[in-house]
Amino acid sequence: MNSEALYIVVPAYREAGVIAGTVAGLLSVCPNVVVVDDGSADATAENACAAGAAVVRHPVNLGQGAALQTGIVYAVQQGARFIATFDADGQHRPQDIAAMLQTLKADGLDIVLGSRFLGEAEDLPPLRRMVLKAAVLFTRLTTGLKVTDTHNGLRVMTADAARQLNLVQDRMAHASEMLAQIAALKLAYKEVPVTVSYSPYSLQKGQRLSGAFRVLADLVIGWLAR
Amino acid sequence: MIKLLLLVFLVLVAIYVLMQRSTSTALRIAIEVLLVLGAYFVVAPEQATAVAHALGVGRGTDLILYTWIIVTFAVVLVLYLKVVAMNRTITQLARSLALSHVRHPTDPAAAKPSPEPGS
Numbered sequence: 001m002n003s004e005a006l007y008i009v010v011p012a013y014r015e016a017g018v019i020a021g022t023v024a025g026l027l028s029v030c031p032n033v034v035v036v037d038d039g040s041a042d043a044t045a046e047n048a049c050a051a052g053a054a055v056v057r058h059p060v061n062l063g064q065g066a067a068l069q070t071g072i073v074y075a076v077q078q079g080a081r082f083i084a085t086f087d088a089d090g091q092h093r094p095q096d097i098a099a100m101l102q103t104l105k106a107d108g109l110d111i112v113l114g115s116r117f118l119g120e121a122e123d124l125p126p127l128r129r130m131v132l133k134a135a136v137l138f139t140r141l142t143t144g145l146k147v148t149d150t151h152n153g154l155r156v157m158t159a160d161a162a163r164q165l166n167l168v169q170d171r172m173a174h175a176s177e178m179l180a181q182i183a184a185l186k187l188a189y190k191e192v193p194v195t196v197s198y199s200p201y202s203l204q205k206g207q208r209l210s211g212a213f214r215v216l217a218d219l220v221i222g223w224l225a226r
Numbered sequence: 227m228i229k230l231l232l233l234v235f236l237v238l239v240a241i242y243v244l245m246q247r248s249t250s251t252a253l254r255i256a257i258e259v260l261l262v263l264g265a266y267f268v269v270a271p272e273q274a275t276a277v278a279h280a281l282g283v284g285r286g287t288d289l290i291l292y293t294w295i296i297v298t299f300a301v302v303l304v305l306y307l308k309v310v311a312m313n314r315t316i317t318q319l320a321r322s323l324a325l326s327h328v329r330h331p332t333d334p335a336a337a338k339p340s341p342e343p344g345s
Contacts, residue, residue: 036324045329055329058320070321074328170317224303225310 005081006101007032009071010053011064012088016042018201023051025094026086034074035088036067065174069167076162083162087153089202096194100156103192110161110187113147114154119193125203131212139176143183147191151175154194161187172211173218232268236261 008026012019012035019035026033035048039061049055056074058067068085075083082104084097092114100112116124117136132151139150155178157165164185169177182189240261243254267274267286274286283289 049329049331052331054331056324057327057329058324060316060320062317062320066317066321070324073321074325077325168314168317170313221306221310225307225314 006030006084006097007034007075007078007080007082008084008086008097009068009075010035010048010086010088011038011067011071012036012040012044012048013038013061013064013067014040014042014044015088015205016040016044016047018090019044019088020047020051022086022088022090023048023053025090026097027052029094029097030084032075032078032080034071036071036074038062038064038067063170063174064172065167065177066170068174072162072165072167076159080162081159082156083159084156085153087202089199089205091196091198091202092154093195093197096154096192097156100154100192100194103190104156104158107190108188109158109190111155111157111182111189113149113189113191114152114194114196115147115149115191116152116194116196117148118191120195121198122195123198124196125198127209128203131209135176135212135215139179142176143180145179145183145189147179149191150179152194152196154196161185169218169222171214171218173215173222176215176219177222229268233265236265236268 008030010019010022010026010033015022023033023035033053035045035053035055037045037048037055037057039058045055045057054074056070058070071085072083082101084100086092086094086097096114100114103109104112117132121129132149135150136148139145139147164187165178165181167174167177167181181187240258243249243257243261246254267290271286274289276286278284278286278289281289283292
């Protein structure tokens, strides 16, 4: 792949233990890795920098959506032609990015979304599967997008699409917000199968059921605050 | 005695609202009308009961309580939306601050976040 033009954005909060491994894995497929440390009190920023990533650090904790948007703005400023987003906790596979970028270029798309339900969801607990499926149903009803996985942190987009997206949902409602914007902007999108591996670490870091209600509340408030 | 106290309080609020230049004229007029209505019900509470009966509520005090609850919810919602707007401003500030001190792995000198004017 033409890796010079690709930037990989990794939002991270309190990931000091795993961030170096994630960055190392990404640097093996692309030289431009930017970790957005969302105001962690631990050594996330230091470890990411030592592992070879550019580090943008929020002075205070703002949320994953804010971190993603910051990383995307940074990548665009750096002259990226393509931007990937990737979770810090090691649940994605770096080699999936190459295939997604290939699809993006070959099909002339604006954005390619990873889907664990088209691909592999390793050791996904039943309750989490139910919440994710409910989110998919919600997104299909509210945006009309025929997606199978709405909360997958692995995405590859063009710089042009990145410039049009503007995430203002700072916390976890950004995933729904991004899909709503993809629908509103009529971006050409496609889902491709990716493998998501659930480790005890990623499960402990992940969202609880209560998070889904927080997301719903954030979406309603975001709609009112427009 | 309590009526006098309430009326003095309402007059003070009315003066305060009149001085709020930054609030929109429409909102200030609406609040003044509500205050005059409140003063009227202080002077003639039986009128509040008459209105309550017309609306199917037992007593004037109950009507005022229900109205107050609704107004309180509306105020909480408006204040929360202001908090959301403020948080968005904070996010923008934090983002531009973060983007002005990026640490590059090849450049250890940039590791210390020191504010550089114009950077």
